Amino acid sequence: MACSLSCLISELLNPIERAIFNRLATPESIQDWLDSLSVNFENGGETYFSPRRVIREKTAHCFEGAIFAAAVLAYHGARPLLMDFQTARDDQDHVVALFTKNGRWGAISKTNHAVLRYRDPVYLSPRELAMSYFHEYFTPRGMKSLKAYSAPFDVSRFAPADWIIAEDNLHWLAGEIDHTRHYPIVSHNILTRLRRASRVEIEASFMHEWEAQGKRRVRMRAQR
Numbered sequence: 001m002a003c004s005l006s007c008l009i010s011e012l013l014n015p016i017e018r019a020i021f022n023r024l025a026t027p028e029s030i031q032d033w034l035d036s037l038s039v040n041f042e043n044g045g046e047t048y049f050s051p052r053r054v055i056r057e058k059t060a061h062c063f064e065g066a067i068f069a070a071a072v073l074a075y076h077g078a079r080p081l082l083m084d085f086q087t088a089r090d091d092q093d094h095v096v097a098l099f100t101k102n103g104r105w106g107a108i109s110k111t112n113h114a115v116l117r118y119r120d121p122v123y124l125s126p127r128e129l130a131m132s133y134f135h136e137y138f139t140p141r142g143m144k145s146l147k148a149y150s151a152p153f154d155v156s157r158f159a160p161a162d163w164i165i166a167e168d169n170l171h172w173l174a175g176e177i178d179h180t181r182h183y184p185i186v187s188h189n190i191l192t193r194l195r196r197a198s199r200v201e202i203e204a205s206f207m208h209e210w211e212a213q214g215k216r217r218v219r220m221r222a223q224r
Helices: 005-012 015-023 027-035 051-057 062-075 126-131 171-178 199-205
Strands: 081-087 094-101 104-108 119-123 146-150 182-184
Touching (some): 027 094, 027 104, 062 081, 062 094, 062 104, 126 146
Antiparallel strands (some): 081 146, 094 104, 104 119, 146 182
């Protein structure tokens, strides 16, 4: 009998990695674990860490957090799906891991900001989920900047050893995601005529969780 993707991943992991994957049995627990990691500011240069390196380095940015989440979801039997957000040139793209529960879509997201974070599984479709990020996405001048979102990108099309335990940076996988099919949020004509974010929204957007030195600026309170 052929080994399932979950089985293949288990065989690749070392005991420390397997213990972490076993413990993170729900999307909520995966998100909590990612939130405990400092943000990867890439101070030594651009990185695209595999899940193995995320565990070792104890840091991640959005792409690395999404890949890690996808690997853990696959380990527990779910499809490893990603969604890529493409923005205007003066803003940064974002990547999240997708999951479903009771036919609804949710997302796991590693970010340093107060927004663009976890989404509970309440959305009827990937587009509906993507649109939930639209009004959170704007430049420091208040211009709405989210242009397009990708179709769910299934990482299981690649051998798990190539993206879960790789020591080299996953530039190739970032390129694959970037070049997959994307759907426009609205036409360019509409995007340039939208109301800007208000001053209070812009000021709130500057709030961040982690300092570049790896210190947590915002302490998370325990859930009630």
